[in-house]
Amino acid sequence: MIVATTMTTAATAAGAMTTDVGSESNGMPAWYPIDDERSGTMAMTWRARLGAVLVAAAATLGWGSASAQDYTFGWNPRSGDVWVDTWLADMNRYGARYRDPFVDEMVRYYGAPRDLVNELLGERRWAPGDVYFACSVASALGRPCRYVADMWERDHALGWGEVAKNLGIKPGSAEFHRLKKGFVPSYDRWGRSITIDADLARDYPGRPRESAKAKPKHDAVPSKKASTGADKAKSPKGKGEGKGEGKQKGQNKH
Secondary structure, eight states, X not given: OHHHHHHHHHHHHHHHHHHHHOOOSSSOOTTSOOSSHHHHHHHHHHHHHHHHHHHHHHHHHTTTOOOGGGSTTOSXXXXXXXXXXXXXXXXXXXXXXXXXXXXXXXXXXXXXXXXXXXXXXXXXXXXXXHHHHHHHHHHHHTOOHHHHHHHXXXXXXXXXXXXXXXXXXXXXXXXXXXXHHHHHHHHHHHTOOOOBOGGGTTTSTTSOBOOTTOOOOOOSOOOSSOOOSOOOOOOOOOHHHHHHHHHHHHHHHO
């Protein structure tokens, strides 16, 4: 219903533009080309307006964007760690928008075959976050990424926490902690900012921190350099401090 309504609106707008272009009184159809300077200007105006209609239709219908329904297994990682789930979801956005650097990361730093990664993202319609975690777990185990990918396809209903546990990496373990640490250098190589939770604070001192339930904001193009400095501390200002200063001044007068 939404598609039909949007396309009908686009067609109506396009029809209005066609009528606007052909305003000559020579008895020719509105779309008939006229050999003068005005016709060229009107043609450019018509193309610009049509382009605007198509862009609006794409935004309404969500063309070019991926959602959980677009993925073969939907999106419900259940890794057993809220922070991990949050940033895997952010990888879905990054991998969908910047596919080449995402694939390069899997190939160069996690030993995944390029053909396999492209197959998972394309033909098999995996979420980028699932691809990343599968290859990350495989790298930690010294196994091929395809091995873990096959396990996930078979047991995805269990969630990543159970799948990783069955492979020997239990959520909360030292091995799982190393998987979490690996997120940060990946984001640094992508030039994409990432904030850490309390569990990673010792590994990355000085990094911006957030609550485990906070969601990353990455709708804009990522910056060229990842944020590495901590926010500058602000001196506390309170009513009590102001009153204390007032009393001190009063005492000095006496």
